[in-house]
Amino acid sequence: MSKQGDFEAVRKDIAALLKQPGYDDGSAGPVFVRLAWHSAGTYDAETDTGGSNGAGMRYEAEGGDPANAGLQHARAFLESVKEKHPWITYADLWTLAGVVAIKEMGGPTIPWKGGRTDYVDDSKLPPRGRLPDAAQGADHIRWIFSRMGFNDQEIVALSGAHNLGRCHSDRSGFEGAWVNSPTRFSNQYFRLLLSLQWRKKILKNGIVQFMNYDEDTETELMMLPTDISLTTDPSFKKYVELYAKDKDRFFEDFSKVFDKLMELGIVRDASGAVTNADNVKGGYHS
Numbered sequence: 001m002s003k004q005g006d007f008e009a010v011r012k013d014i015a016a017l018l019k020q021p022g023y024d025d026g027s028a029g030p031v032f033v034r035l036a037w038h039s040a041g042t043y044d045a046e047t048d049t050g051g052s053n054g055a056g057m058r059y060e061a062e063g064g065d066p067a068n069a070g071l072q073h074a075r076a077f078l079e080s081v082k083e084k085h086p087w088i089t090y091a092d093l094w095t096l097a098g099v100v101a102i103k104e105m106g107g108p109t110i111p112w113k114g115g116r117t118d119y120v121d122d123s124k125l126p127p128r129g130r131l132p133d134a135a136q137g138a139d140h141i142r143w144i145f146s147r148m149g150f151n152d153q154e155i156v157a158l159s160g161a162h163n164l165g166r167c168h169s170d171r172s173g174f175e176g177a178w179v180n181s182p183t184r185f186s187n188q189y190f191r192l193l194l195s196l197q198w199r200k201k202i203l204k205n206g207i208v209q210f211m212n213y214d215e216d217t218e219t220e221l222m223m224l225p226t227d228i229s230l231t232t233d234p235s236f237k238k239y240v241e242l243y244a245k246d247k248d249r250f251f252e253d254f255s256k257v258f259d260k261l262m263e264l265g266i267v268r269d270a271s272g273a274v275t276n277a278d279n280v281k282g283g284y285h286s
């Protein structure tokens with residue numbers, strides 16, 4: 001067992017866990033990033049509910065949300081880290097796993113601070129339906145992300161996480177990867193959005209997505225309807241163009257915006273300590 005607060009030791013164990021030869025593309029990295037994002041992406045600025053604090057996904061109300069299908073794999077992988085470092089909260093472990101995975105897969109360093117608690121206030125549990133619906137378009141994602149406090153540029157930067165991982169027909173119903181190296185963080189997603197011809201395809205399960213056949217690698221790549229909307233909406237498109245051209249700028253902006261996502265709903269004092277995690281009546285400790 002490591003010393004309380006030794007996040008370096010936790011980081012090392014998360015990094016060592018990423019390689020998973022029998023799982024997906026051989027890495028748990030992408031699903032860790034999605035776990036971190038979904039744990040935080042329920043935040044609503046107006047009511048100050050949701051967000052990564054509290055690790056609400058441990059409970060059926062949030063964990064069983066169809067939008068979170070598949071994330072139980074990420075949580076199960078991370079159990080061994082929690083057993084080894086029992087002092088870390090799930091809320092910190094899940095957000096840190098995303099940040100470590102991005103770095104290990106070649107992405108930017110993302111500032112990360114601990115201090116989240118696993119304290120759940122029932123009155124602050126997010127209702128389902130706060131995460132984006134991939135079948136929709138630009139208005140929908142703008143509405144979802146502005147609720148969290150993100151502007152158009154930040155939405156596009158965040159969407160660049162689709163450089164990683166894949167869709168699974170038994171999770172979301174969509175199928176396939178966005179890029180050919182889905183365990184390597186880059187700006188390839190933006191380049192492919194602009195350079196390939198994306199054709200609408202109706203899958204056997206009736207779900208509509210966009211596909212392109214890549215002759216060089218003989219693979220089929222995919223885009224979600226929401227991904228395509230980043231190129232049909234002029235305000236989003238200018239940032240897709242920016243990030244397709246300028247990888248360093250994408251890395252820089254992604255780092256800032258992913259940090260902002262991880263911090264949604266968390267109030268810290270000057271020393272960085274979380275001040276709003278434990279002060280709500282009517283909740284319970286796990």
Ligand code: DDH
Nearest residue numbers: 030031033034037132133134158161165166167168171172
């Ligand atoms: Fe995503 N995402 N995401 N996504 N996402 C899926 C997979 C992954 C949407 C829908 C889906 C972000 C934004 C959006 C990752 C990270 C991020 C899947 C497939 C769907 C569907 C799930 C499955 O079948 O397993 C939509 C819609 C949006 C949006 O509207 C903008 C953001 C902001 C992030 C982020 O991390 C910042 C990652 C990583 C994956 C791959 C997961 C895996 O298991 O592989």
